[in-house]
Amino acid sequence: MALLDVEDLSVTFARRGQRxxxxxxxxxxxxxxxxxxxxxxxxxxxxSVTSLAIMGLLPRQKGVHIGGKASFxxxxxxxLDARSMRDVRGRDVAMIFQxxxxxxxxxxxxGIQVTEVLQRHRGMKGEAAAKEAAALLDRVGIxxxxxxxxxxxxxxxxxxxQRALIAMAVACRPRLLIADEPTTAxxxxxxxxxxxxxxxxxxxxGTALVMITHDLGVVAGMCDTINVLYAGRVIETARRRPxxxxxxxxxxxxxxxxxxxxxxxxxERLTPIPGSVRDVLPWPDGCAFxxxxxxxxxxxxxxxxxxxxxxxxxxxxxxxxVTGPVAPARAQEEQA
Amino acid sequence: MSGVATPGRKKAEKxxxxxxxxxxxxxxRGVSLWQEAFRRLRRNPAAITGAAILMLFVxxxxxGPFLVPYATTDTIGVREGLVKSGQGIIPGSSADHWLxxxxxxxxxxxxxxxxxxxxxxxxxxxTLVGLAVGALIGGIAGAAAGIGGRWGxxxxxxxxxxxxxxxxxxxxxxxxxxxxxxxxxxxxxMIAVGMxxxxxxxxxxxxxxxxxxxxxxxxxxxxxxxxxxxxxxxxIVPNSLAPVIVQATLTLATxxxxxxxxxxxxLGNPDSAVPEWGVMLADAQPYLxxxxxxxxxxxxxxxxxxxxxxxxxxxxxxxLDPKLRK
Numbered sequence: 051m052a053l054l055d056v057e058d059l060s061v062t063f064a065r066r067g068q069r070x071x072x073x074x075x076x077x078x079x080x081x082x083x084x085x086x087x088x089x090x091x092x093x094x095x096x097x098s099v100t101s102l103a104i105m106g107l108l109p110r111q112k113g114v115h116i117g118g119k120a121s122f123x124x125x126x127x128x129x130l131d132a133r134s135m136r137d138v139r140g141r142d143v144a145m146i147f148q149x150x151x152x153x154x155x156x157x158x159x160x161g162i163q164v165t166e167v168l169q170r171h172r173g174m175k176g177e178a179a180a181k182e183a184a185a186l187l188d189r190v191g192i193x194x195x196x197x198x199x200x201x202x203x204x205x206x207x208x209x210x211x212q213r214a215l216i217a218m219a220v221a222c223r224p225r226l227l228i229a230d231e232p233t234t235a236x237x238x239x240x241x242x243x244x245x246x247x248x249x250x251x252x253x254x255x256g257t258a259l260v261m262i263t264h265d266l267g268v269v270a271g272m273c274d275t276i277n278v279l280y281a282g283r284v285i286e287t288a289r290r291r292p293x294x295x296x297x298x299x300x301x302x303x304x305x306x307x308x309x310x311x312x313x314x315x316x317x318e319r320l321t322p323i324p325g326s327v328r329d330v331l332p333w334p335d336g337c338a339f340x341x342x343x344x345x346x347x348x349x350x351x352x353x354x355x356x357x358x359x360x361x362x363x364x365x366x367x368x369x370x371x372v373t374g375p376v377a378p379a380r381a382q383e384e385q386a
Numbered sequence: 387m388s389g390v391a392t393p394g395r396k397k398a399e400k401x402x403x404x405x406x407x408x409x410x411x412x413x414x415r416g417v418s419l420w421q422e423a424f425r426r427l428r429r430n431p432a433a434i435t436g437a438a439i440l441m442l443f444v445x446x447x448x449x450g451p452f453l454v455p456y457a458t459t460d461t462i463g464v465r466e467g468l469v470k471s472g473q474g475i476i477p478g479s480s481a482d483h484w485l486x487x488x489x490x491x492x493x494x495x496x497x498x499x500x501x502x503x504x505x506x507x508x509x510x511x512x513t514l515v516g517l518a519v520g521a522l523i524g525g526i527a528g529a530a531a532g533i534g535g536r537w538g539x540x541x542x543x544x545x546x547x548x549x550x551x552x553x554x555x556x557x558x559x560x561x562x563x564x565x566x567x568x569x570x571x572x573x574x575x576m577i578a579v580g581m582x583x584x585x586x587x588x589x590x591x592x593x594x595x596x597x598x599x600x601x602x603x604x605x606x607x608x609x610x611x612x613x614x615x616x617x618x619x620x621x622i623v624p625n626s627l628a629p630v631i632v633q634a635t636l637t638l639a640t641x642x643x644x645x646x647x648x649x650x651x652x653l654g655n656p657d658s659a660v661p662e663w664g665v666m667l668a669d670a671q672p673y674l675x676x677x678x679x680x681x682x683x684x685x686x687x688x689x690x691x692x693x694x695x696x697x698x699x700x701x702x703x704x705x706l707d708p709k710l711r712k
Binding site: 105107110111132136137138139140141144145147149152153154155156157158162163166167170171215218219221 | 535602603605612613616620621625
């Protein structure tokens with residue numbers, strides 16, 4: 051059994067006087083121990099809400115409905131009460147957020163923020179906690195950790211702040227780490243360093259990592275398995291190589307086609323996917339991507355496409371899939 | 387929220403907006419926010435003027451009683467036969483008595499200087515009383531509303547409705563009622579004046595805390611399993627204090643005026659040996675026609691002191707307001 055098994059997760063936000071929003075609409079994926087799994091999709095496809103739902107960080111209030119299951123090592127995280135969930139968070143499951151500056155408290159020295167976790171889950175205090183905090187900062191590659199512990203977040207560079215947040219997240223050696231666009235707010239060279247650090251931590255500790263991103267480059271460099279999300283549902287799942295070599299869902303093909311490539315010709319332009327995420331068909335009425343899809347056929351509308359599983363373990367949700375190896379450049383011709 | 391436009395409700399909304407406004411900037415700079423604010427303060431002439439007035443005021447309040455030429459209870463003017471208040475003879479400035487005598491023949495200058503201490507004491511203590519009670523109520527309400535879940539919202543609503551009731555009463559009327567209820571004494575004045583500012587501090591801290599509760603670092607701390615009480619105390623409260631501190635400075639100004647008003651109405655310190663600006667003002671009333679200066683001196687002292695606090699407070703607010711930042 052996988053370490054994390056998300057089954058038919060759905061999240062809806064209902065507000066009085068407004069249309070109910072189905073942010074996540076039946077997401078299923080699983081993560082094995084030590085595996086790096088990517089959740090990929092454009093803004094608004096439900097990546098972040100999925101992670102917040104698994105972490106139990108969505109507000110528990112009227113109007114927010116969470117359905118489905120998220121079994122972590124046999125226990126359904128969605129059924130845990132608030133108190134037990136607080137014990138799980140930070141100890142067994144941790145999360146890294148997008149913006150390292152706003153994720154750190156501006157008026158509290160870094161040291162206090164790091165030791166807070168150690169104190170909470172490992173019962174460490176005083177000098178022992180300070181020592182461990184320094185060791186953690188050292189482990190994530192922050193030089194002169196003792197001095198840094200006394201500093202405030204604004205005195206650190208962007209990359210260092212993200213390193214500090216990673217240090218806090220891995221402080222209790224969680225078995226699952228969820229990284230929600232951990233490099234989006236950083237510049238490219240720092241991005242590479244942070245990704246390298248995450249890879250290293252995963253390799254060393256055997257932590258499972260869920261990478262949430264819209265950046266296919268990040269996915270290509272890190273993930274073992276990739277789930278492509280669209281309109282709150284996983285539309286294609288595959289190991290890294292088959293996904294890039296032989297994508298089946300037109301949306302995945304479109305995503306790959308919109309990535310700039312070094313080997314592309316000088317005058318070649320990127321191929322955008324027409325329309326926007328707002329042009330969505332509700333899943334029960336057919337394929338949500340149909341309004342934007344160039345391979346649309348009559349069968350796309352009427353009922354949601356079934357999940358098709360190929361013999362290689364590659365699965366997709368499409369009635370008119372792209373077949374055969376498709377290089378992104380070819381996808382372009384096909385669309386023309 | 388209902389749309390009933392009671393004065394209390396309107397005031398409450400104004401304070402909430404203020405809290406949101408001053409809370410908005412905190413995501414970027416922590417300590418440097420204060421350093422930056424201090425730099426801006428030093429460049430603001432109003433702030434310098436306010437600070438200079440307050441410095442002088444504090445020095446007078448602390449050291450004045452040791453330096454004054456005459457004892458405040460010494461009816462020296464009557465002894466020397468210079469003052470005959472029954473006949474309306476109260477001499478003005480002279481080389482020996484810079485501001486002349488009061489109606490009982492005491493040296494006006496000495497009483498004015500010694501009175502500063504009383505004013506500072508009442509102002510500071512009553513503001514602290516208001517701050518403590520207000521911050522306690524606002525802190526509980528803010529934490530409950532921000533991260534307290536369903537029960538929290540209930541607690542918040544209950545506390546805030548009580549605060550709204552206080553806010554709906556005219557401040558001086560409230561102070562007079564409290565003072566009258568507890569009997570005239572120095573402590574009474576401090577409590578009464580302090581109570582006036584409770585709703586302001588409570589609303590301000592609550593609003594600011596709710597704004598902070600939605601911030602990324604609170605979410606990040608929650609994601610690490612940090613306990614709610616710890617999140618409230620080490621994360622939310624320190625980030626919510628800036629507007630409260632500014633408000634405290636402004637409240638000192640009103641507290642001094644309110645305290646003087648209570649003394650003027652005879653609800654202040656009954657010990658007439660201790661000079662107090664409000665009492666001096668009241669004592670001068672019968673002689674307004676013959677010796678208006680007796681009323682003008684304490685009045686000017688009150689105004690200048692309140693002005694000092696207001697100038698500094700407003701300058702602090704400007705320095706901390708992101709919208710005015712260049």
